[in-house]
Amino acid sequence: MSLINELEELALATRLKRLGERLSQDVSKIYKESALDFEAKWYLVLELLSREKVMGITEISESLQISHPAVVQFVDQLLANGLIKTAVDNKDARRRLISLTPAGKQMHKRIGPILTVIKEENKKWLAEASADLLQILSELEKSLDERSMFKRIKIGLLERSDS
Numbered sequence: 001m002s003l004i005n006e007l008e009e010l011a012l013a014t015r016l017k018r019l020g021e022r023l024s025q026d027v028s029k030i031y032k033e034s035a036l037d038f039e040a041k042w043y044l045v046l047e048l049l050s051r052e053k054v055m056g057i058t059e060i061s062e063s064l065q066i067s068h069p070a071v072v073q074f075v076d077q078l079l080a081n082g083l084i085k086t087a088v089d090n091k092d093a094r095r096r097l098i099s100l101t102p103a104g105k106q107m108h109k110r111i112g113p114i115l116t117v118i119k120e121e122n123k124k125w126l127a128e129a130s131a132d133l134l135q136i137l138s139e140l141e142k143s144l145d146e147r148s149m150f151k152r153i154k155i156g157l158l159e160r161s162d163s
Contacts, residue, residue, distance in 0.1 A: 031111070031114070038107055045060060045064070046108055049098060055098055056096065060075075085101050
């Protein structure tokens with residue numbers, strides 16, 4: 001038995017991260033085999049910009065609920081690959097406005113058929129589980145929105161120290 005599996009709840013974050021990495025790596029392999037210079041981790045930013053057209057890094061971070069440094073990293077990678085462009089905000093010179101380039105718009109179109117199959121296969125895979133994983137994830141996220149794990153652990157430690 002794997003130590004991570006044996007640790008059960010103590011390794012929850014590791015198992016979730018590992019699962020996410022496996023899914024992302026497999027999708028990135030599909031992009032490579034399809035001769036697309038694209039990483040699965042960039043998808044959310046590309047999708048968001050295709051819908052919103054122009055956004056600042058903070059807006060992207062808040063919209064996707066991804067850390068600011070992670071968004072900066074994705075933006076830098078997408079910029080280096082010519083999929084996005086940046087412009088200085090006329091109202092605030094410190095703020096970078098991000099938008100898709102024509103190549104970014106083309107990439108969004110090119111990955112569309114792959115995304116359709118990914119969605120279908122994810123549905124099939126999720127149906128193999130004994131519970132509705134997406135519903136469970138939504139419930140867990142909502143619960144953490146109401147009280148973070150940090151707060152939960154702090155309270156648990158305080159309760160133990162009081163006994």
